[in-house]
Amino acid sequence: MIKRKGRRKPNPKLIMAGDPILETVCSDVKPGDDIAHIIKDMMYLLVNSKNGVGIAAPQAGYSKRIIIIREDIGGFLTLINPTIESLSEKEIIYEEGCLSYPKIFKEISRPKSIILEWVNIQLVGKGCLFEGREARIIQHELDHLDGKCKMRMDI
Numbered sequence: 283m284i285k286r287k288g289r290r291k292p293n294p295k296l297i298m299a300g301d302p303i304l305e306t307v308c309s310d311v312k313p314g315d316d317i318a319h320i321i322k323d324m325m326y327l328l329v330n331s332k333n334g335v336g337i338a339a340p341q342a343g344y345s346k347r348i349i350i351i352r353e354d355i356g357g358f359l360t361l362i363n364p365t366i367e368s369l370s371e372k373e374i375i376y377e378e379g380c381l382s383y384p385k386i387f388k389e390i391s392r393p394k395s396i397i398l399e400w401v402n403i404q405l406v407g408k409g410c411l412f413e414g415r416e417a418r419i420i421q422h423e424l425d426h427l428d429g430k431c432k433m434r435m436d437i
């Protein structure tokens with residue numbers, strides 16, 4: 283019989299509707315915070331999700347301002363402490379779903395484009411204009427960081 287030393291860390295679990303962490307305002311990532319394991323858990327959940335296009339840290343159980351999105355060009359983009367600097371006046375209505383609120387789909391109007399600022403994993407400041415699909419995913423995930431996913435029935 284092979285004895286395993288210690289216990290292997292269980293796979294991360296997606297936080298589902300009703301958990302108070304999904305209704306909590308997340309705190310900023312600060313220099314020195316150990317976020318590598320948070321990003322690893324988020325990536326695991328996103329990659330293993332069905333049709334997932336983005337994830338916010340509270341969906342992995344961490345109340346921190348981190349989101350990861352699937353980019354249009356393929357690959358993933360990690361956004362730490364993201365803040366919207368400006369929004370387009372033009373809004374677009376589109377149907378959204380959420381990994382934490384399965385089977386709920388809502389038509390939601392959101393600005394078509396956003397200018398976003400964030401820091402990367404090395405905590406270097408970045409900024410970029412996002413449009414269309416990416417802008418929508420980012421805005422959806424930003425709602426999670428404020429505990430206000432629009433899939434919630436009570437808001």
Ligand SMILES: [Zn+2]
Nearest residue numbers: 380381382431
């Ligand atoms: Zn969501």
